[in-house]
Amino acid sequence: xxxxxxxxxxxxxxxxxxxxxxxxxxxxxxxxxxxxxxxxxxxxxxxxxxxxxxxxxxxxxxxxxxxxxxxxxxxxxxxxxxxxxxxxxxxxxxxxxxxxxxxxxxxxxxxxxxxxxxxxxxxxxxxxxxxxxxxxxxxxxxxxxxxxxxxxxxxxxxxxxxxxxxxxxxxxxxxxxxxxxxxxxxxxxxxxxxxxxxxxxxxxxxxxxxxxxxxx
Amino acid sequence: xxxxxxxxxxxxxxxxxxxxxxxxxxxxxxxxxxxxxxxxxxxxxxxxxxxxxxxxxxxxxxxxxxxxxxxxxxxxxxxxxxxxxxxxxxxxxxxxxxxxxxxxxxxxxxxxxxxxxxxxxxxxxxxxxxxxxxxxxxxxxxxxxxxxxxxxxxxxxxxxxxxxxxxxxxxxxxxxxxxxxxxxxxxxxxxxxxxxxxxxxxxxxxxxxxxxxxxxxxxxxxxxxxxxxxxxxxxxxxxxxxxxxxxxxxxxxxxxxxxxxxxxxxx
Numbered sequence: 001x002x003x004x005x006x007x008x009x010x011x012x013x014x015x016x017x018x019x020x021x022x023x024x025x026x027x028x029x030x031x032x033x034x035x036x037x038x039x040x041x042x043x044x045x046x047x048x049x050x051x052x053x054x055x056x057x058x059x060x061x062x063x064x065x066x067x068x069x070x071x072x073x074x075x076x077x078x079x080x081x082x083x084x085x086x087x088x089x090x091x092x093x094x095x096x097x098x099x100x101x102x103x104x105x106x107x108x109x110x111x112x113x114x115x116x117x118x119x120x121x122x123x124x125x126x127x128x129x130x131x132x133x134x135x136x137x138x139x140x141x142x143x144x145x146x147x148x149x150x151x152x153x154x155x156x157x158x159x160x161x162x163x164x165x166x167x168x169x170x171x172x173x174x175x176x177x178x179x180x181x182x183x184x185x186x187x188x189x190x191x192x193x194x195x196x197x198x199x200x201x202x203x204x205x206x207x208x209x210x211x212x213x214x215x216x
Numbered sequence: 217x218x219x220x221x222x223x224x225x226x227x228x229x230x231x232x233x234x235x236x237x238x239x240x241x242x243x244x245x246x247x248x249x250x251x252x253x254x255x256x257x258x259x260x261x262x263x264x265x266x267x268x269x270x271x272x273x274x275x276x277x278x279x280x281x282x283x284x285x286x287x288x289x290x291x292x293x294x295x296x297x298x299x300x301x302x303x304x305x306x307x308x309x310x311x312x313x314x315x316x317x318x319x320x321x322x323x324x325x326x327x328x329x330x331x332x333x334x335x336x337x338x339x340x341x342x343x344x345x346x347x348x349x350x351x352x353x354x355x356x357x358x359x360x361x362x363x364x365x366x367x368x369x370x371x372x373x374x375x376x377x378x379x380x381x382x383x384x385x386x387x388x389x390x391x392x393x394x395x396x397x398x399x400x401x402x403x404x405x406x407x408x409x410x411x412x413x414x415x416x417x418x419x420x421x422x423x424x425x426x427x428x429x430x431x432x433x434x435x436x437x438x439x440x441x442x443x444x445x446x447x448x449x450x451x452x453x454x455x456x457x458x459x460x461x462x463x464x465x466x467x468x469x470x471x472x473x474x475x476x477x478x479x480x481x482x483x
Binding site for chain 1: 341342343345421446447448449452453454455456457462463464466468469
């Protein structure tokens with residue numbers, strides 16, 4: 001497989017520029033029908049779960065909308081981050097293709113999608129945003145714990161223990177350019193930092209949109 | 217030689233000649249046996265030598281390996297006979313010598329491969345019900361190998377599956393249509409099921425009416441065969457295919473790809 005896409009000059013997470021290479025089962029029509037055989041069905045769920053996680057990781061999708069369009073709070077493209085003024089870039093990505101293969105005209109029904117999500121939830125790889133069975137789902141291609149570990153490692157490596165920074169700085173600032181958590185969804189960042197807070201490694205203070213964090 | 221003996225001496229003479237015949241015969245026989253034995257010994261040592269000097273080739277070159285295995289099979293020596301098998305019989309040296317001299321490397325090669333085959337089969341059992349095309353197994357093994365590892369042929373995999381025999385009958389090679397499959401569940405396919413799987417090889421899927429038309433089966437028969445195979449996890453159902461459900465062979469999950477990459481031989 002060749003990547004004919006022109007590579008952007010700054011080598012940050014350029015993953016969202018190339019299209020996702022779907023696995024072979026995506027072209028397998030029965031993949032989109034809930035299998036009646038239990039063993040087969042389990043194999044199917046495993047494949048779907050892997051596909052969803054891989055897909056979200058590829059496009060750095062943090063919140064997936066089951067009905068189709070995923071609201072992707074990504075700021076991965078470096079050109080934006082350097083110029084972006086204040087708000088986090090809300091990027092809309094059409095994710096209908098994930099559950100709907102137009103080429104073979106097959107789609108996974110919403111009930112089946114929820115089953116996949118439940119399967120992921122049991123594995124700690126997904127969570128409904130705001131609980132319940134809403135339309136928006138966190139897809140943890142990295143769990144909050146894993147994000148926390150990344151942030152912690154970065155703090156450690158750059159000797160920023162004891163320093164204070166805003167959450168915005170942490171994911172949008174120049175200092176974290178090239179770090180994997182750069183451009184991380186704010187809510188997800190908060191979840192990750194709360195993991196550190198629980199461990200006594202950090203403290204969060206401030207109001208809604210001007211939160212700061214101090215690392216110990 | 218006069219056969220007309222007269223008198224008692226004639227008895228002595230015939231006894232004498234028959235004794236001479238016997239002794240000559242036995243000496244001939246022993247000479248023959250000795251010659252054969254030396255020939256065998258020379259041959260065996262040559263074979264050892266050959267195997268020892270070419271052990272590397274045997275390991276790395278699949279064509280060479282296949283030829284070597286074929287040669288050994290032709291002369292009644294099994295290079296794969298395990299060293300623990302009650303070998304040695306029939307004066308062939310059995311597996312033990314092979315295992316001692318070169319078998320360690322060749323045996324190990326196939327045992328390692330057998331382990332990989334078992335891994336692939338159990339990894340994919342959920343999606344294919346324990347029936348996987350030999351070619352697919354090879355593809356998967358090859359794709360997981362490290363760069364620069366030696367080529368593996370389907371022939372090698374066949375032999376590797378053979379080495380699993382002592383572990384019971386779970387792993388075996390069966391033929392569906394013209395293609396060899398590895399079956400990793402102890403389950404026999406009946407003729408109807410085989411026919412359905414064979415039909416599914418053509419287009420990738422079958423449907424009840426397809427079977428009724430092409431095999432001239434009654435609806436109930438087609439339905440039963442398909443349902444059995446779905447029950448075994450060997451077919452996947454596609455309910456979005458329009459009028460009639462289609463039943464797909466999981467092997468086609470891999471085939472699609474090959475059409476894209478052009479399935480030509482990589483020469």
